[in-house]
Amino acid sequence: MADPVVVVAQEGGTIGSCVSVVGNAIGMPQLCDAWFANQIFWLLAALAAIYFILTRLALPRVGAVLAERQGTISNDLAAAEDLKRQAEDAETAYQSALADARAEANRIARDARDAIKADLDAAIADADDRIAARTAESEAQIAEIRAGAAESVAQVAKDVAREIVQALGGQADEGRIDAAVDSRVKGA
Amino acid sequence: MENDATDDVTAGPVPDNAPAVDAVGVTAEADHGGGLSFHPLDQFIVRPLFGDAGAPVHWYTITNATLWMALAVLCVFALLVLATRGRNIVPSRGQSVAELAYGFIHKMVEDVAGKDALRFFPYIFTLFLFILFANFLALIPMSFSPTSHIAVTAVLALAVFVTVTVVGFVKNGTKFLDLFWVSSAPLALRPVLAVIEVISYFVRPLSHSVRLAGSIMAGHAVLKVFAGFAALTIAAPLSIIGVVAIYGLEVLVAAIQAYVFTILTCVYLKDALHPHH
Numbered sequence: 001m002a003d004p005v006v007v008v009a010q011e012g013g014t015i016g017s018c019v020s021v022v023g024n025a026i027g028m029p030q031l032c033d034a035w036f037a038n039q040i041f042w043l044l045a046a047l048a049a050i051y052f053i054l055t056r057l058a059l060p061r062v063g064a065v066l067a068e069r070q071g072t073i074s075n076d077l078a079a080a081e082d083l084k085r086q087a088e089d090a091e092t093a094y095q096s097a098l099a100d101a102r103a104e105a106n107r108i109a110r111d112a113r114d115a116i117k118a119d120l121d122a123a124i125a126d127a128d129d130r131i132a133a134r135t136a137e138s139e140a141q142i143a144e145i146r147a148g149a150a151e152s153v154a155q156v157a158k159d160v161a162r163e164i165v166q167a168l169g170g171q172a173d174e175g176r177i178d179a180a181v182d183s184r185v186k187g188a
Numbered sequence: 189m190e191n192d193a194t195d196d197v198t199a200g201p202v203p204d205n206a207p208a209v210d211a212v213g214v215t216a217e218a219d220h221g222g223g224l225s226f227h228p229l230d231q232f233i234v235r236p237l238f239g240d241a242g243a244p245v246h247w248y249t250i251t252n253a254t255l256w257m258a259l260a261v262l263c264v265f266a267l268l269v270l271a272t273r274g275r276n277i278v279p280s281r282g283q284s285v286a287e288l289a290y291g292f293i294h295k296m297v298e299d300v301a302g303k304d305a306l307r308f309f310p311y312i313f314t315l316f317l318f319i320l321f322a323n324f325l326a327l328i329p330m331s332f333s334p335t336s337h338i339a340v341t342a343v344l345a346l347a348v349f350v351t352v353t354v355v356g357f358v359k360n361g362t363k364f365l366d367l368f369w370v371s372s373a374p375l376a377l378r379p380v381l382a383v384i385e386v387i388s389y390f391v392r393p394l395s396h397s398v399r400l401a402g403s404i405m406a407g408h409a410v411l412k413v414f415a416g417f418a419a420l421t422i423a424a425p426l427s428i429i430g431v432v433a434i435y436g437l438e439v440l441v442a443a444i445q446a447y448v449f450t451i452l453t454c455v456y457l458k459d460a461l462h463p464h465h
Contacts (some may be wrong), residue, residue, distance in 0.1 A: 019233055023241065029232035029337075030405065036339045037247035038234060038254075043340050046257040050264050051314045058268035059310055062290045065275050065283070072277055 150185075157181045228412035232336055232405065252332040253340075260321035260334075268317075289317070293450065300454035305461055311351070312457075315344060316450040323404060323442030327435070335445075336405040338397060345397035348453050356460035367463040396452055400445050407438040 016031035019025060029035070158181045165172040236243045237250045245251055267289070271282025279287055293313045297305050319335055326333030334340050356364040368385040370378055411434050417427035 019235075019242075023233075024227050024229070025229040025233050029229055029234065030339070030401065032234070035234040035245055035253075035337075038245050038249055038251055039334070039337055039339045040343050041247045042251070042254045042257050043334065043343055046261050047314055047318060049261045050318055051266050051310060053261070053269060054314055054317075055310045058264075058272065058286070059290070059313070061272050061275060062268065062287055065272065065277070065279075066287060066290070068275075069277050123299075 090137060154185050157185060193345055215437060226413055226416040228409040228416070231332070231408060231412060233335075234332075253337075254333045256325055257318075257322065257334050259325050260318055263321045263325065264317045289313075295453055296451060299455075300451060301458040302461055305454070305457050308351075308355075308457060312450060312453055315348070316446055317454060319344070319400065319449050320443065322448035323446055324439075325425050326404065326408065327438055327442060333404055333408055336408060340400045341397035341401040342393070344400075344449070345393040347391040350397065352456045352460040355457070356463060359461060360463055364460070364463050367459055371464075392456065396449065400449050403441055403445055405435065407441055410434055411438065 016035060018029060019028065158178055160174045161177050161181055162174075165177065210287055234245055234251050234253050236245060237252055237255055243249075252409070267282065268286050271280065272286050274280055274283060276283060290313070290370040293316050294306070294309060297309050297312055301308075322335045323334065325331055326335065356367070360366075368389065369383045370381045370385065373381050411431060414427050414434060417423040420427075
């Protein structure tokens with residue numbers, strides 16, 4: 001086999017026990033002790049590098065960001081709590097203002113109602129008075145008219161009686177006619 | 189050996205003039221020779237990134253393992269540093285993901301291991317992010333999966349084991365040994381339980397590391413086996429469906445294994461900080 005790789009492999013020596021001349025693994029590569037030192041060295045280097053990156057750069061930064069976020073969140077929560085309390089205060093104030101306004105409105109309405117009622121009562125009373133006055137006046141007139149009428153009836157009756165007596169040829173005695181008419185009118 | 193079993197499934201005539209083995213070393217035979225060959229473990233080979241494919245791998249050599257670990261580091265940087273650049277109170281999408289990951293692991297450490305374990309949060313977060321991104325990057329075709337290697341996961345698990353043991357003794361002194369002395373059990377049973385507890389304690393790094401490496405390796409090997417069947421015309425549709433299905437499963441496994449490794453680390457840490465049953 002005149003493959004250049006194979007030549008190199010044979011010259012290399014150390015890999016001869018783990019890798020065949022054609023480049024295939026002999027046995028488990030995991031058990032090749034010629035590679036242990038290399039892997040362990042680079043592993044420790046990698047771990048050291050990661051540890052360095054974490055402790056110097058990443059962890060302080062991420063930790064700070066998380067702490068800052070926690071702080072921001074709790075601040076925001078406190079602010080939200082504060083705002084909520086303010087909102088509740090405003091709500092209370094609003095409710096009390098609303099209640100006051102409602103009471104005030106009721107009071108105004110009641111006052112207005114009372115005033116109107118008083119006016120109405122006064123007007124009714126006035127009207128009642130006027131009606132009573134007019135009624136009394138009317139009744140007086142009626143009484144007067146009635147009295148006048150009765151007197152006229154008596155007078156007419158006396159005149160009629162005298163005329164009738166004269167027409168019958170009698171001599172009318174004023175006094176007896178009057179007395180007779182009066183007694184009949186009263187009796188009627 | 190699995191190797192023999194799999195490598196010998198090379199059917200059909202392999203051309204005598206050795207097939208082109210490209211730098212990645214995947215099986216090129218199937219394309220050229222029309223034969224069927226499985227090399228599901230080739231994807232785990234560590235090879236130098238620069239220079240000859242056959243050059244020796246020293247501890248400092250920049251290999252494909254280096255590349256994919258570095259990409260994991262870059263992804264961590266991109267997610268946790270670049271994406272959080274704005275430091276927004278209302279996060280951008282990237283920042284939101286970074287915060288989600290941070291919050292997820294932070295809460296896990298706090299819930300599982302207790303508040304006093306938060307000192308170890310950067311360490312645990314490092315493990316989680318490394319495993320998560322290494323697992324996910326390994327799902328890119330032709331990539332290399334560092335977490336499929338027992339050398340890598342064993343170091344991760346041993347680091348946890350050593351840390352937990354040291355923390356346990358430093359924080360509790362000899363009271364840490366109460367962990368093995370189950371005071372709620374009948375007195376006669378306690379020595380037996382103590383032996384079992386000690387064994388299970390020392391098996392922890394093994395199970396901790398093999399669980400991760402094993403599941404990642406198995407998944408990727410199965411993917412390769414299914415992909416190998418795609419060279420056969422008859423089996424191709426089934427194999428492609430299989431690859432898609434297994435790939436979906438592997439996406440799940442990638443996240444779950446990172447989660448499992450991390451939460452087990454937290455559980456072990458809880459034992460070290462509060463060793464009383």
